[in-house]
Amino acid sequence: MPELAPAPLTAQPVIELDNVCKRYGSLEVLTGLTLQVNRGEVYGFLGRNGAGKSTAIRMMMGITKVSSGSIHLFGNSIAHNFVGARQRIGYVAQEQHFYPWMTPKQLAKFVRGFYPKWNQQRYESLVTLFELPMTRKIGNFSGGMKAKMALTMALATQPECLILDEPTAGMDPVARREFLDLVSEEARRVDATILFSTHLIDDIEAIADRIGIVESGKTVYEGGLKPLSDSIATYSIVEELYTPGSVPGAFANGADHVLQSHARHGRHHIVLQFPYGAPRSPILDYGWQEDAMTLEDVFIAVVAKSG
């Protein structure tokens, strides 16, 4: 099991979840989720479908109540003033449920009364940027357009924190790229705090400062992307040369875990995890080679082990 990397000591937490559990009767959706999102950072909230990401986000928004544990937003417990907290958060849900009869213009009229810092100019400029027709009914929008609409609305509230719950799900690659570019740009522009939930690691690879991986309702990793990718490596050897239980070299004795060990296409692959900052010698035993590993491979290895 990977260690949880400590957050920077000087960090100002915007979102804090401490050992949060959520039960629906006998079903436990979250079993001890802990995470911290600091001011100004982009936090990638990773997990497989059904890992509990959306439930966690709904609890952060105060929509769903916590069974045990605590959630603090901007230093205050969510249980005390979720209305005030929501006014400071831009939220893009996984699925968009706008009123289909509304146009973007009517939507702005409706929504702005709820947000004291609503910026109509920003809203209009984003609508133009995303090429959303201001007077067309939202019911006629595609899924991608609706997600852009949601992001537009969230940004127009001038939020101190953006919470994006798998916003790119169902988008075509072009729309997805546009969307991510805008999020990235926004993050740079106002030094925004962003929690970006996704099961697609590519989405956050370029923009996330830190990530949290949730699996089976609890945090299995929280920290930087680089330490995570540096701590995990995959090696392979021709099946005939593989001795069961063997590792690529002496250095591998320092590994914390064998995350995966399996045969595929005539080669045997093992994925090893090393302690953070541990030295890794490049000397491999005969026949072994280190394979290239994407961040997605790392993610799969982590969640596969936890699962």
Add this chain to the structure above:
Amino acid sequence: MGWFNLLVKDVREHGFAMLLLGVGFILVVFLALEQQLSGAFSMSGFEVVRFSLITNVPLIAFILGNRLIVKEYIGGTRKFVEALPIKPYTPLLVKYILGLFYIITLCVLVVMIVAGTASAAEDIDKTYLQLLIIKTAAIGLLYWSVVFFVSLTGRIRLVLYVLMGLALMYFINVPSIDETRFAPLALMDRQLFVFEREIFPWGELIQTALIALGFVVAGFVLALLNEGSIAEQLGKPISRRDMVAFALLGLGCMTVYSTLQKKWETPFYELSGAQVIRVSEPVIAVSYVEDQYLTQAQRVVDSLQQVISDFKADVGIDQLPQVQVVLNTDLEKTEIEPELTDGVLVTANFIQYDDFEYDMLSSIAMHHLLLSLTNGRWDYETRHWLLDGLARWWADGGENARDSVHNDELFALALVALRRIKLSDNPLHTWQTITDNYGFEAASAMSYSALLYLEEQKGTDMIVQLAADYINEDIGSSVVESVQSKFLSDAARFENITGIEFTAFTAQWFEWLKAKESEPVVAELLDAVPRIEGEIKSVVDERGVHRLEASFSKREGYIDGVEGTCVLRHQLASAYDRETMIYTIERDRQPCKTNGVAHTIESPYAAGDRVYGLLEFESERFHRPIPLWVGRIHVK
């Protein structure tokens, strides 16, 4: 501001539909008003309000609930709203208030429309109007609260509506339960809803509000329970399996209903047996139960045959419904119970009748014969006086009525009532109240005297013409004609036929009737009625026992030593009771003393009961007791 935006959003989304529904509703109200004139058994324009509350208002509430609440859940747009910075109950609260405002506005509107239309014919004062508005609004509040809750049950809502409807029908039809004693049905009582003009039923109003509150709380609990997940699950679109289940349930209900309906069907009612006298022209049957009463039964047949034959000849009608009279020796001599069952069915105890009472029986039979002929339209309050008067006129001999030997007693009865009536209110406009307060006999005698006065002025043909106009009433061959006829008030119609302005006629008739006071026999009869007024009160004595107490006070012209007895009668108010129809046999007979309590009896009623009370005067000089006070007593 958030709630205001939600309100504006809902109005924007549903405003047009609400407007259309409102316009449609008003049109239906106008059509119902139009139908009111031509419809069966209509007694007041305000029956349209009650009709609307039973039919249109719940339908509109149902449609509104579907749009405002169900649509939000099925469409999933609730999820959008729930993420906005507002309390979770705010969107629902806004919807509830908007729907409530709309429904109550419609309710008030229908009362105002009917009041505006009916004011041409009916006396509508501020208290009466306030009473109708408050009762109507309370029912509207309840409807919307029920719909609010049921709408949150999503796809099972239709089943819930059906089950609630069935439960209500069962509750109404169980003979052992008097549903009009319970709110909210007590507010919808057929008689009291329309004709109660003074007493605000605060208890029932509060109970109705509390029931409504219960539904609202249940709705909010359901909507917020488990963070709304239960309502969300219920709000999902109906599945094919649900539809099959509902269809089977519906089919089951229809099968049960049709089976029961067949079972409930009753054969055409016709008296048969050895102790029945039957004549075929006109169709009359009198059942006399035992052979010893054959003579009296024959007298009833003769009397009815004479009256109905005269009527047929006068008005020129060939076909009449059958008139059947049944002897019931358990009834008191003064009790006559008429019904419209496959013609006219009158139950009475006629074994000791004299001529006056045979005519009374005939007049009641005629009253219902005329009602049957006009499909109940003559029940309408503004023309009811004419119905009562004509029934008595034919019973007393038609064109020979002016020479009837009963006239003195009838004039005296009318004059006794006239002494107590506020002459500023035209009694012919508030006939139901007159009947309730002074008794059917006095009301009938008053209207009879009015017709005798008219006959004196315009001749017998005018009376017949007036009757024929209502019997052969042209209700219009189209909606437009029918609506046009609606704007002709009964007073104007009277003027068109008789050529006498109605108010002037009323004033002249009063004077004519008052002049009868000086006629020796009438004067003697009037002196035989004590000039007293009384009241019944519910009190608790020093031992904590509930009692009913009545006392009398002297009125102007009081004469001491009038022979006769004062009687206290009482009965629990229940469905279809009219205030003067008290069926209990128990009577407390006492001297009519004016110093102190005249009647005091242990009350059989409990706190909260509503009781009809009646104080009468019995004298050998009159065939019927004379009501001295009629009213409702709320047992505290």
